[in-house]
Amino acid sequence: MKMLNVQVFLKRRIAAVYTAFMKSSFGSFGKNSMIRPPFLCFDAGDIHVGDNCTVAENGWIQGIREYSGKKFSPRLEIGNGTYIGRNSHIMACLEMKIGRNVVFADGVYVTDNLHGFRNMNMPIMEQELDTPGPVVIEDEVWLGEHVCVMPGVTIGRHSVVGSNSVVTKTVPPYSVAVGVPARVIKTMNPATGEWENVL
Numbered sequence: 565m566k567m568l569n570v571q572v573f574l575k576r577r578i579a580a581v582y583t584a585f586m587k588s589s590f591g592s593f594g595k596n597s598m599i600r601p602p603f604l605c606f607d608a609g610d611i612h613v614g615d616n617c618t619v620a621e622n623g624w625i626q627g628i629r630e631y632s633g634k635k636f637s638p639r640l641e642i643g644n645g646t647y648i649g650r651n652s653h654i655m656a657c658l659e660m661k662i663g664r665n666v667v668f669a670d671g672v673y674v675t676d677n678l679h680g681f682r683n684m685n686m687p688i689m690e691q692e693l694d695t696p697g698p699v700v701i702e703d704e705v706w707l708g709e710h711v712c713v714m715p716g717v718t719i720g721r722h723s724v725v726g727s728n729s730v731v732t733k734t735v736p737p738y739s740v741a742v743g744v745p746a747r748v749i750k751t752m753n754p755a756t757g758e759w760e761n762v763l
Contacts, residue, residue, distance in 0.1 A: 614644035663703035
């Protein structure tokens with residue numbers, strides 16, 4: 565038990581020092597927010613982190629200003645109290661909003677862009693990115709492990725997306741969605757306050 569307590573203490577101290585070193589590179593960085601290294605970040609000036617947020621180990625958060633000669637103006641906002649799980653990857657070319665008190669489990673992927681692949685005579689990595697639309701994740705959403713959120717999607721307030729789901733369409737508020745592609749299987753009945761199955 566003592567050894568475990570020492571490990572926890574050391575991890576917290578390392579994260580505090582790392583956060584103090586990194587936070588000035590962000591567009592804004594709120595009070596009591598924490599980044600646990602290792603952490604990968606590009607164009608941090610386009611990223612705005614609220615208060616009391618945590619980015620767990622091996623997070624990768626990126627604003628993309630230019631790719632294959634095409635320029636972008638990204639802005640990524642992460643609301644107060646949000647937790648980004650280990651090995652999560654977030655990338656934005658456009659405006660992406662992640663609300664307050666959102667929970668990302670481990671390995672979540674969120675993007676507002678896709679590699680272009682239409683030109684058969686050009687390698688995919690050399691083609692321009694497609695940007696079908698911005699992503700909005702509203703307050704109190706819970707994304708399970710290894711969820712993928714694709715471009716142009718809004719996930720409504722207090723919704724839950726089950727592990728390994730791929731969200732390709734907007735999820736209404738107070739819903740539970742699962743699958744590939746994700747579909748809504750439950751919604752909250754405001755009259756009764758109960759979760760009800762969707763037929």
